[in-house]
Amino acid sequence: MSAFDPRRVRVDTPLLGRVINGRPITYLDSASSTLPPRAVIEAMDRYYTLHHANVHRGVYQTAVEATDVYEGARAAAARFIHAPGGADEIVFTKNTTESFNLLAKSWGAANLQAGDVVLVTEMEHHANIVPWFQLRDARGIDVRFVPVTDDFRLDLSNLDQLLDGVKLFSFTATSNVLGTRNPVAALARAAHEHGALVAVDAAQSVGHQPTDVVDMDADFLCFSAHKMLGPTGLGVLWTRAAILASMPPFLGGGGMIADVRLDGYVPADGPTRFEAGTPPIAETAGLEAAIRYLDGLGLENLMAHEQTLTSDALARLDARFNGRVRVIGPANSVDRGGVLSLDVDGVHPHDVAQVLDQFGVCVRPGHHCAKPLMRRFGLAATARASFGPYSTVADTDVLLDALDSAVSMFG
Amino acid sequence: MANLDDLYREIILDHYRSPRNRGELDAPGVVRTEGYNPLCGDELTVFLDVRDGIIVDIKLTGHGCSISQASSSMMSAAVKGKTVDEARETIERFKQLMTVHQTALDDRAEPVVADLRTMGELAALQGVVKFPVRIKCATLAWNTLSQGLDDAYGVQGTGSQ
Ligand SMILES: Cc1ncc(COP(=O)(O)O)c(C=O)c1O
Numbered sequence: 001m002s003a004f005d006p007r008r009v010r011v012d013t014p015l016l017g018r019v020i021n022g023r024p025i026t027y028l029d030s031a032s033s034t035l036p037p038r039a040v041i042e043a044m045d046r047y048y049t050l051h052h053a054n055v056h057r058g059v060y061q062t063a064v065e066a067t068d069v070y071e072g073a074r075a076a077a078a079r080f081i082h083a084p085g086g087a088d089e090i091v092f093t094k095n096t097t098e099s100f101n102l103l104a105k106s107w108g109a110a111n112l113q114a115g116d117v118v119l120v121t122e123m124e125h126h127a128n129i130v131p132w133f134q135l136r137d138a139r140g141i142d143v144r145f146v147p148v149t150d151d152f153r154l155d156l157s158n159l160d161q162l163l164d165g166v167k168l169f170s171f172t173a174t175s176n177v178l179g180t181r182n183p184v185a186a187l188a189r190a191a192h193e194h195g196a197l198v199a200v201d202a203a204q205s206v207g208h209q210p211t212d213v214v215d216m217d218a219d220f221l222c223f224s225a226h227k228m229l230g231p232t233g234l235g236v237l238w239t240r241a242a243i244l245a246s247m248p249p250f251l252g253g254g255g256m257i258a259d260v261r262l263d264g265y266v267p268a269d270g271p272t273r274f275e276a277g278t279p280p281i282a283e284t285a286g287l288e289a290a291i292r293y294l295d296g297l298g299l300e301n302l303m304a305h306e307q308t309l310t311s312d313a314l315a316r317l318d319a320r321f322n323g324r325v326r327v328i329g330p331a332n333s334v335d336r337g338g339v340l341s342l343d344v345d346g347v348h349p350h351d352v353a354q355v356l357d358q359f360g361v362c363v364r365p366g367h368h369c370a371k372p373l374m375r376r377f378g379l380a381a382t383a384r385a386s387f388g389p390y391s392t393v394a395d396t397d398v399l400l401d402a403l404d405s406a407v408s409m410f411g
Numbered sequence: 412m413a414n415l416d417d418l419y420r421e422i423i424l425d426h427y428r429s430p431r432n433r434g435e436l437d438a439p440g441v442v443r444t445e446g447y448n449p450l451c452g453d454e455l456t457v458f459l460d461v462r463d464g465i466i467v468d469i470k471l472t473g474h475g476c477s478i479s480q481a482s483s484s485m486m487s488a489a490v491k492g493k494t495v496d497e498a499r500e501t502i503e504r505f506k507q508l509m510t511v512h513q514t515a516l517d518d519r520a521e522p523v524v525a526d527l528r529t530m531g532e533l534a535a536l537q538g539v540v541k542f543p544v545r546i547k548c549a550t551l552a553w554n555t556l557s558q559g560l561d562d563a564y565g566v567q568g569t570g571s572q
Pocket of ligand 1 (some may be wrong): 032095096097125127172174175176201202204224259369375386
């Protein structure tokens with residue numbers, strides 16, 4: 001094992017130098033967005049300082065450099081998720097949400113007819129629900145849900161039945177509310193046996209564990225740069241080259257065409273067909289730097305680190321609050337990411353988060369864009385704490401003290 | 412620095428722990444209005460029983476954070492037994508209280524408020540303006556009440572039906 005040390009990551013992360021309400025920031029909202037290391041910020045800065053030009057259109061030196069930055073990041077993203085067909089399988093989008101919309105509105109519209117079924121799960125983010133409902137409303141497809149058990153796992157007891165007649169099984173690798181890690185490869189195999197394709201929401205997994213789309217047996221993968229130490233404004237849709245080639249364009253305009261005449265247009269081949277208009281370019285420089293940084297840390301190491309933090313936090317929450325603070329998610333750290341959705345007895349999550357802010361602790365109150373899941377557990381909201389590569393047990397110390405204060409204030 | 416004690420005044424915590432006028436009304440003519448704060452999932456239903464321009468009874472159901480719960484409880488206590496016109500006036504004054512003045516963003520200054528002395532215990536909610544993201548929590552009940560009065564008695568109605 002390389003010497004992974006979260007304290008080194010902390011030194012590399014400028015935002016962790018902030019002082020909030022007189023205290024050093026305790027950032028526990030990495031499930032919403034991770035904090036970029038200096039390397040990412042500097043990569044974007046360097047891009048604007050030295051290379052900026054529009055991509056794909058110029059012959060002059062900096063325009064070529066900008067294109068190299070952009071296409072280099074595409075290749076880096078392909079390597080990062082082990083895309084078998086390389087960079088030609090990577091479509092840059094705005095975020096995970098846009099990746100799912102592209103999937104539904106391009107592949108979905110071309111391949112799904114009235115009566116076809118898309119299977120999702122009850123623990124999905126709205127990004128992997130609403131586009132399918134839109135398709136249902138527009139053309140009469142059916143949307144089915146895999147239920148969630150009382151111990152916060154997918155209920156797979158009726159999976160075969162649920163998969164019957166399904167064209168696409170679209171599910172999250174890691175729940176952004178529960179922390180639950182789903183058995184991606186096993187689910188994908190089951191779906192393929194029923195002739196369905198498989199889309200994986202990797203928003204909560206790419207920055208926290210190794211990703212290999214071949215091992216996952218996935219057909220589509222969606223993720224956001226800003227949840228893996230990269231910048232906002234950039235996401236990825238991966239799919240196998242053969243599927244990509246069959247997908248109709250999504251947005252129309254410049255950049256996505258091979259030809260335009262007075263009587264029509266011919267779309268470009270490959271990923272650019274889906275990248276209309278001037279794309280985020282500096283952000284791709286940031287993504288490539290984030291990938292390099294994560295590779296340097298070692299995603300296996302990060303996974304182990306976050307598992308240790310999660311075990312420790314689960315044990316200490318239980319010991320200290322005696323059930324007064326309930327964790328909405330698996331009770332142990334097996335097959336579980338570092339997301340702790342807290343339900344504090346008698347204290348609304350909004351108030352929990354407000355008191356915690358006084359201690360410089362950043363947690364997120366709300367439904368976390370997973371309202372069907374919240375309803376499943378009879379909750380309107382939780383206060384969610386989540387770990388990243390820079391998190392340490394000292395963050396948990398502060399969290400626990402601040403929670404104590406919230407409990408006694410409203411107790 | 413905005414102080415938590417400005418937000419969570421004792422009287423607010425008291426209304427949160429023992430909310431007034433909880434429950435439903437189902438008498439004929441009762442107006443039921445739902446309010447919703449999508450940001451934090453707060454939900455509130457206001458039941459109004461207005462007779463001859465007087466709010467003879469008001470009840471509330473729903474859930475939300477301490478600020479939204481306390482504000483709705485205080486709202487119900489403030490308007491129960493009042494005329495519709497008086498209630499509308501109180502809504503207006505409360506909205507003024509919740510308006511973020513530039514000075515409220517300055518740590519040392521208190522928000523400029525028309526006349527706190529006429530506000531009774533509602534004045535305890537003035538600290539909310541120092542926490543701008545919580546203003547929506549405090550105003551939910553008032554917007555819902557306002558909606559209920561508009562729906563039932565017309566935008567400028569006096570409640571005389
Ligand atoms: C599991 C999951 N899917 C999708 C998203 C949406 O990501 P974005 O907001 O970057 O589109 C998120 C982020 O909150 C998420 O956690």
